[in-house]
Amino acid sequence: MTKIAAEAQQQTHKQTQSAQTKDKHLQPVKVGILGLGTVGSGTVNVLHNNRDEITRRAGRAIDVTHVALRDIKKKRDCNTQNIELSTDPFSIVNQPDIDVVVELIGGTDIARELVLQAIANGKHVVTANKALIAHHGNEIFAQAQKHGVVVAFEAAVAGGIPIIKSIREGLAGNRIEWLAGIINGTCNYILTQMQQYGRDFAEVLSEAQKLGYAEADPSFDIDGVDVAHKLTILASIAFGIPLQYNKVYVEGIRNITQLDVSYAEQLGYRIKHLGFARRQAQGIELRVHPCFISQQCLLAHVDGVMNAVLVEGDAVGQTLYYGAGAGANPTASSVVADLVEVVRTLTTDSENRVPHLAFQADALSTTPIMSIEAVESVYYIRMQARDEAGVLAEVTQILSELNISMEAILQKDRAEHANHVHVVILTHKVPEKHLNTAIERIEALPGIAENVLRVRVVDL
Numbered sequence: 001m002t003k004i005a006a007e008a009q010q011q012t013h014k015q016t017q018s019a020q021t022k023d024k025h026l027q028p029v030k031v032g033i034l035g036l037g038t039v040g041s042g043t044v045n046v047l048h049n050n051r052d053e054i055t056r057r058a059g060r061a062i063d064v065t066h067v068a069l070r071d072i073k074k075k076r077d078c079n080t081q082n083i084e085l086s087t088d089p090f091s092i093v094n095q096p097d098i099d100v101v102v103e104l105i106g107g108t109d110i111a112r113e114l115v116l117q118a119i120a121n122g123k124h125v126v127t128a129n130k131a132l133i134a135h136h137g138n139e140i141f142a143q144a145q146k147h148g149v150v151v152a153f154e155a156a157v158a159g160g161i162p163i164i165k166s167i168r169e170g171l172a173g174n175r176i177e178w179l180a181g182i183i184n185g186t187c188n189y190i191l192t193q194m195q196q197y198g199r200d201f202a203e204v205l206s207e208a209q210k211l212g213y214a215e216a217d218p219s220f221d222i223d224g225v226d227v228a229h230k231l232t233i234l235a236s237i238a239f240g241i242p243l244q245y246n247k248v249y250v251e252g253i254r255n256i257t258q259l260d261v262s263y264a265e266q267l268g269y270r271i272k273h274l275g276f277a278r279r280q281a282q283g284i285e286l287r288v289h290p291c292f293i294s295q296q297c298l299l300a301h302v303d304g305v306m307n308a309v310l311v312e313g314d315a316v317g318q319t320l321y322y323g324a325g326a327g328a329n330p331t332a333s334s335v336v337a338d339l340v341e342v343v344r345t346l347t348t349d350s351e352n353r354v355p356h357l358a359f360q361a362d363a364l365s366t367t368p369i370m371s372i373e374a375v376e377s378v379y380y381i382r383m384q385a386r387d388e389a390g391v392l393a394e395v396t397q398i399l400s401e402l403n404i405s406m407e408a409i410l411q412k413d414r415a416e417h418a419n420h421v422h423v424v425i426l427t428h429k430v431p432e433k434h435l436n437t438a439i440e441r442i443e444a445l446p447g448i449a450e451n452v453l454r455v456r457v458v459d460l
Helices: 003-026 038-049 051-058 089-093 110-120 130-147 163-170 185-197 201-211 225-239 258-266 328-345 391-401 432-443
Strands: 029-034 062-068 084-086 100-103 124-127 176-182 269-280 283-294 306-313 317-324 376-386 406-411 420-427 448-457
Touching: 029 038, 029 089, 029 328, 038 051, 038 062, 038 328, 051 062, 051 328, 062 089, 062 328, 084 089, 089 110, 100 110, 100 328, 110 124, 110 130, 124 130, 124 328, 130 225, 163 176, 163 225, 163 306, 163 317, 176 225, 185 201, 185 258, 185 269, 185 306, 225 269, 225 283, 258 269, 258 376, 376 391, 376 432, 391 406, 391 420, 391 432, 432 448
Parallel strands: 029 062, 029 100, 062 084, 100 124, 283 448
Antiparallel strands: 176 269, 176 306, 269 283, 306 317, 376 420, 376 448, 406 420
């Protein structure tokens, strides 16, 4: 064979390979979904209803070809025609033809196994599982980097609000100073009803369960665990630190009463359950708890089951992200957005993709997480004091000895036949460890009944 003929043959071979590669890149991307509940059904529906628009954005069609579910015979809220159904989720992650696995089963045990197996098989992963990412994200992302695949998790925080992408990419030019999020619809619904209609906590919780906003066991929501998972993720991408769920201070809303909501209004505040993360000289605050926030703040007016995240960047200032934090279509919107992003990266060099946690994996910071006792804050404290001379003087004496100054003090009129009154104090800024000492001493006074309630005031 002449040199010219050999070169021509080689060129033809290259053109054939290029054509085959191009043809492969035009073929539909095959997706396997693990779990066909509310979000899974919503994802199938969004992909079907918006197929043409999604294809135009992704450059290729996205087809759900396999779904794993518990009960094949159960009626679903989506069309499963032309989708292969299975009760074995491992058959999905081990299916050679599937390009992307969407994990929507929840939990942290079997979900972790499935996701790691999918990654080991070279498949990209999309998940809405905040608990999985908060607890095992560091391990999962390390394996994803090793195998050159993407793990996308936009739907894990704030449902349909694109907050992950906004912080990770839209604010990439900023040094994030702090972020505060109303990121649990159940808690926000309860507090809104208490504030707007004067209802009691237990009554509203029962209604939320009937409406489907709260589970039969609502502890995951009202005790702050759900928010802590989401805050762990947000803080990691905001500050470039590893995921550290076990270092988040967590407090729920069980102890908030209608009386506290009323006092907040009188003092110019509203009570919201926040996930709050702030960069300080000595470390990073990671805390979840009820907060007094000024009625002038935008977050104070986020009501019902809606979610919102307020982010402070050094260049952009404050930006607010608001929308539906749960539900079939809002969450499916984020799942499908992740699918589109994954499809766009299928032909991208894995070394040049957006890092999972916003910062390059070898550049994550070892900045410590602050203890809650090291945090300084303004505090609202409420106590039941015996209605007699000298009791309030003993309380103020304790505060004075610990250098805790007061901004305001309110006393509710004594109810008929009652011998205790509610006393409310709003302090100036003080370290939490000093306030803990003060509360311990106040609760030991013979004139104080029950435990003292404290709510932190957050300046946004």
